[in-house]
Amino acid sequence: xxxxxxxxxxxxxxxxPTVTHKPLAPRLETLDGKTVYLVDCRFDDADIFxxxxxAWFAEHMPGVxxxxxxxxxxxxxxxxxxxxxxxxxxxxxxxxxxx
Amino acid sequence: MTIDHKYGVPTVAFxxxxxxxxxxxxxxLNGMPRMRQVFVPQPVMGKxxxxxxxxxDGTDPITGRPVMQEVxxxxxxxxxxxxxxxxxxxxxxxxxxxxxxxxxxxxxxxDNLWTDYLPIILPTEERVAAMLxxxxxxxxxxxxxxxxxxxxxxxEYTVEKVAVNAVMAGAKPEYxxxxxxxxxxxxxxxxxTTSSAxxxxxxxxxxxxxxxxxxxxxxxxxxxxxxxxxxxxxxxxSQNLQGGSVPGLTYMGSxxxxxxxxxxxxxxxxxxxxxxxxxxxxxxxxxxxxxxxFTGCRSTSFTLGLREKHWREHTxxxxxxxxxxxxxxxxxxxxxxxxxxxxxxxxxxxKLIDWLYDxxxxxxxxxxxxxxxxxxxxxxxxxxxxxxxxxxxxxxxxLIPMFRREDIHVVVVGGETNGYWRIMGCNYQKTxxxxxxx
Numbered sequence: 001x002x003x004x005x006x007x008x009x010x011x012x013x014x015x016x017p018t019v020t021h022k023p024l025a026p027r028l029e030t031l032d033g034k035t036v037y038l039v040d041c042r043f044d045d046a047d048i049f050x051x052x053x054x055a056w057f058a059e060h061m062p063g064v065x066x067x068x069x070x071x072x073x074x075x076x077x078x079x080x081x082x083x084x085x086x087x088x089x090x091x092x093x094x095x096x097x098x099x
Numbered sequence: 100m101t102i103d104h105k106y107g108v109p110t111v112a113f114x115x116x117x118x119x120x121x122x123x124x125x126x127x128l129n130g131m132p133r134m135r136q137v138f139v140p141q142p143v144m145g146k147x148x149x150x151x152x153x154x155x156d157g158t159d160p161i162t163g164r165p166v167m168q169e170v171x172x173x174x175x176x177x178x179x180x181x182x183x184x185x186x187x188x189x190x191x192x193x194x195x196x197x198x199x200x201x202x203x204x205x206x207x208x209x210d211n212l213w214t215d216y217l218p219i220i221l222p223t224e225e226r227v228a229a230m231l232x233x234x235x236x237x238x239x240x241x242x243x244x245x246x247x248x249x250x251x252x253x254x255e256y257t258v259e260k261v262a263v264n265a266v267m268a269g270a271k272p273e274y275x276x277x278x279x280x281x282x283x284x285x286x287x288x289x290x291x292t293t294s295s296a297x298x299x300x301x302x303x304x305x306x307x308x309x310x311x312x313x314x315x316x317x318x319x320x321x322x323x324x325x326x327x328x329x330x331x332x333x334x335x336x337s338q339n340l341q342g343g344s345v346p347g348l349t350y351m352g353s354x355x356x357x358x359x360x361x362x363x364x365x366x367x368x369x370x371x372x373x374x375x376x377x378x379x380x381x382x383x384x385x386x387x388x389x390x391x392x393f394t395g396c397r398s399t400s401f402t403l404g405l406r407e408k409h410w411r412e413h414t415x416x417x418x419x420x421x422x423x424x425x426x427x428x429x430x431x432x433x434x435x436x437x438x439x440x441x442x443x444x445x446x447x448x449x450k451l452i453d454w455l456y457d458x459x460x461x462x463x464x465x466x467x468x469x470x471x472x473x474x475x476x477x478x479x480x481x482x483x484x485x486x487x488x489x490x491x492x493x494x495x496x497x498l499i500p501m502f503r504r505e506d507i508h509v510v511v512v513g514g515e516t517n518g519y520w521r522i523m524g525c526n527y528q529k530t531x532x533x534x535x536x537x
Contacts, residue, residue: 006198010222010263012213013192014245014254014340022104022130024182028175036174039102042478044144044470045151049113052152056167074478076249078101087106092174095102096113097143098122 032063034091039082040070046097053094100131110134111173115141116160120348121291128252133182135173137166144470212345214267215334215360222266230262233275234536238262242282245341247349248291256282256340264339268332274310274325277302277390278332279536284392286528288337288362289344292395295352298337299393299428299525300330300364301510303378306388306533307366314366316514319430321361330364333392358396363523365512371433372511373440374448381530388533398425398524403517405438411458417522418459418501424471425524426506427455432513435520448509456504464495 028034036057038050047070054066067090071079075098086093103110114122116138126134138161139154146154159166196204204221208214220226231238238259246253261282265275281300288298302312313323321327338344346352369376369385378389400417421427429451431439445451467477480487490499508527513519 004200006200007204007221007223008198009196009204010224010227010259011193011196012208012222012260012263012267012335012339014256014260014342015192016128016254016342017252019128019252020130021184022100024131024133024135024178025103025107025109027109027173027177031171031175037108043474044142045146046143048146048148049139049143049151049154052148052155053167053170055152056155060167061171070481071478072482073484074475076475083102083106083108086102086108090108093102093108093110094113094170094174095110097139098112098114098118 028092031061031092033065035065035067035089037067037069037086037090037093039086039093039095040068041075041095041098042070043075043097049097050094053096100126100129100134103134104131109174111170112136114138115143117141117347118351119161121351124348125250133178135169137169137173138162139166208267212343213335213339215331215338217331217360219267219335220269222263226266227259227262230265230270230272230275231259233272234258234279236279236536242279243285245282245285245287245337247287247289247341247344251291251342251349254340254342256336260340261336264336265332268328268335270328270332271310271324274329274332276533276536277306277310277329277388278336280390280531280533281329281333281392282336282340283531283536284390284529286392286394287341288333288359288392288394289341289350290394291344291349291351293351293353294395294397295354295356296394297356297358297396298333298362299358299396299523300333300362301377301391301393302329302364302366302389302533303369303376303391303530304383304388304533305386307369309388312366314368314370314512316516318365318368318512318514319363323365326364326366327361330361333362333364334359356397363396368433368511368513371515373433373436374509374511377508377510378530380448383530383532389530390533391530392528393428393523393525394528395425395526396523398422399521401519401521403519404435405442405518407442410438410442414455415458418455419461421459421501421522421524422471423461423466423469423501424475426502426526427459427522428508428510428525428527429455429520429522430513431509431511431520432515432518433511434513434515434518436511438518451509452504452507455507456500456502459501459507460498461501462496463490463493463499466499466501467491 244253310325312325343349480491
C-alpha cells in the first residue's frame with residue numbers, strides 16, 4: 001500500500017440498540033395539596049441533600065406534603081416495590097442525587 | 100426514568116454538574132430525551148446540611164436558573180409538542196469506513212476516539228480475514244453484549260467486530276480465540292465508573308504455551324507480545340463494542356488508570372505453582388484452555404516475602420490497606436507461594452483464602468463508615484441481604500470481615516527472581532473456555 005493510495009478498512013464500533021420514544025407522565029396542574037416523594041438513591045450523602053429539599057418545601061410551599069423515601073437497595077437495582085408505593089400514595093417524585 | 104414512564108409519576112431528577120453530558124446521553128438513548136433534570140454543583144458528598152441548602156437556594160450551574168424553580172416547573176409545566184413527538188432512532192453501524200489514505204484513516208480513527216492514542220494497525224479486509232481464519236465461528240455470529248455502566252444500554256457485537264479490534268491492537272491471528280473468549284465474558288475493560296477501574300486477565304491451560312504467553316519474569320510488564328496485545332485488544336474491543344469510552348460522556352474515571360492500556364494480562368505460572376491452577380478451581384480440567392476476567396482493578400499493595408516473626412501482621416496490614424469494597428486477589432511469585440506453605444501450612448489456595456478471610460477484619464463502625472460501603476453495601480444490609488444484614492447488628496467495636504470469602508482469590512505469577520508479591524483489589528467476573536472459541 002503506497003502512502004497516498006486509498007484503502008478500505010472496517011469500522012470497529014459495535015451495534016447499538018434501536019431507541020424508541022417513551023412518553024413522560026402528564027405533569028400536575030399544581031403541587032398544592034399533593035404528596036411529593038423525595039427518593040433517596042442512597043449514594044454519596046444524597047439523604048442529607050434531600051432532607052434540605054424537604055426543609056425548603058416546608059418553608060416555601062407548606063401546602064405540599066413531602067415523604068422522604070430511601071430506595072430499597074443500591075441504585076444499580078430496579079426497585080418496583082418503591083415505585084409501586086409512590087404510584088399508589090404519591091403524586092410526584094424528586095430523585096437524587098444522581099451522578 | 101422508570102418511575103416517570105412506566106409508573107406514570109411525574110418526576111424530576113437531581114444530578115451534579117459534571118454529569119450533564121452523561122445524563123443527556125443516557126436519557127436520549129433510553130428514549131426519554133426530555134426527562135426533567137436539575138443540576139447542582141459537585142460535590143454533594145461530604146458537604147454540611149447548610150452547604151447543601153445553599154445549593155438548593157442557588158442556581159442550576161448548567162442553566163443559571165433557580166434550582167427549586169426548575170424542580171417545581173419540571174413537575175407542573177404541561178408537556179409540549181417536543182415532549183410528545185414520537186422519536187425513534189434507527190441507528191446502525193456501517194461495516195466499512197469510507198476509503199481513504201492510511202494517514203487520513205489513522206487520523207480518522209483517532210478523531211473518532213476509536214483508539215487508545217497509541218499507534219494502531221488499520222483493520223483492512225485482508226488483516227481481518229486472517230484473524231477470522233483462526234476461529235471456526237462465523238463472522239456474523241453474535242459474541243455478546245457489553246455496556247460501559249449499568250445505566251447505559253447494551254451494544255451487540257459479532258465475531259467480525261471483535262476481529263477488527265484485535266487487528267487494531269496488533270494481535271497475531273493465533274491469539275484470536277483468547278480475545279473472542281474475553282469478548283464473550285461481556286465484562287467491559289472500559290467501565291465508566293468514577294473510580295477509574297481497569298481490568299485484569301489471567302490465562303490458563305495449554306494455550307499459554309501455544310501463544311508464547313509470559314507467566315515468568317516480567318509477566319505483568321511489557322515483555323510478551325501475546326500478553327501485551329491480548330490485553331490491549333480487550334481494552335479496544337471494550338471501548339468500541341460497548342459504544343465508546345469518551346471522557347465526560349461514557350467514561351467518568353476521575354483520575355484515569357494506566358493499567359487500562361493492556362489490562363494487567365498474563366498467564367498463571369502453573370508449572371511453578373505449588374497449588375491447583377486458577378481455572379481448575381473454577382471447574383475446568385487442567386488440559387482446558389481458559390481466560391478469566393477481573394474488573395475494578397485500581398489498588399495494589401506489595402511486599403517482599405514472608406518474615407518468620409511477623410508475616411501474619413504484615414499480611415494483615417496489607418489487607419487492611421485495601422478499600423473494603425475492593426476485594427483482594429493475591430498475585431504471588433512462586434517463591435512466595437511456597438513461603439505461604441512453609442510459614443502457614445497452606446497446602447491449597449482454599450486454605451490460604453480461609454486465613455485471609457479470617458484475618459481481614461475491621462471494627463464494625465470503621466467498616467460501615469467507608470464511603471463505598473455506604474454507597475453499595477449498607478443499603479443492601481438494611482434491607483436484609485446477607486451476610487451484611489447480620490454484620491450490621493454487631494456492636495461497633497466488634498471485628499467483622501472486610502470481604503466475602505468467595506470474593507478472595509489467589510493466582511501464581513512471576514519468574515522467581517525474588518519473592519515479591521502483590522495484592523490487587525479487583526472483582527472476579529468469570530472464566531470462559533478458549534477452546535470453545537477456536
